[in-house]
Amino acid sequence: MPTIYPKTLSQTPARILFGLALRKAREEQQLSQEELAERAGLHRTYIGQVERGERNISIDNMEHLAHAVGMQLWEMLRP
Numbered sequence: 783m784p785t786i787y788p789k790t791l792s793q794t795p796a797r798i799l800f801g802l803a804l805r806k807a808r809e810e811q812q813l814s815q816e817e818l819a820e821r822a823g824l825h826r827t828y829i830g831q832v833e834r835g836e837r838n839i840s841i842d843n844m845e846h847l848a849h850a851v852g853m854q855l856w857e858m859l860r861p
Contacts, residue, residue: 794861797835797838799861800839800858803853804829804832804833815829815830818851821850822843822846822849822850829847844858
């Protein structure tokens with residue numbers, strides 16, 4: 783089932799904003815999902831699900847992933 787994105791960023795759920803920011807940061811650093819997962823102590827398939835907004839991610843895992851890409855969590859939630 784495809785992920786449905788709202789029409790405006792202000793209507794975008796935090797998990798979608800986070801997933802988009804995570805993918806952008808990961809790609810800018812030329813990291814694979816597997817490398818990012820290893821840095822964050824999470825599973826590779828979980829990273830893909832987070833990036834696509836398919837997971838209702840915990841704030842603790844958001845923090846682990848933000849740290850793994852060298853960002854502050856609040857930066858990754860900005861529209």
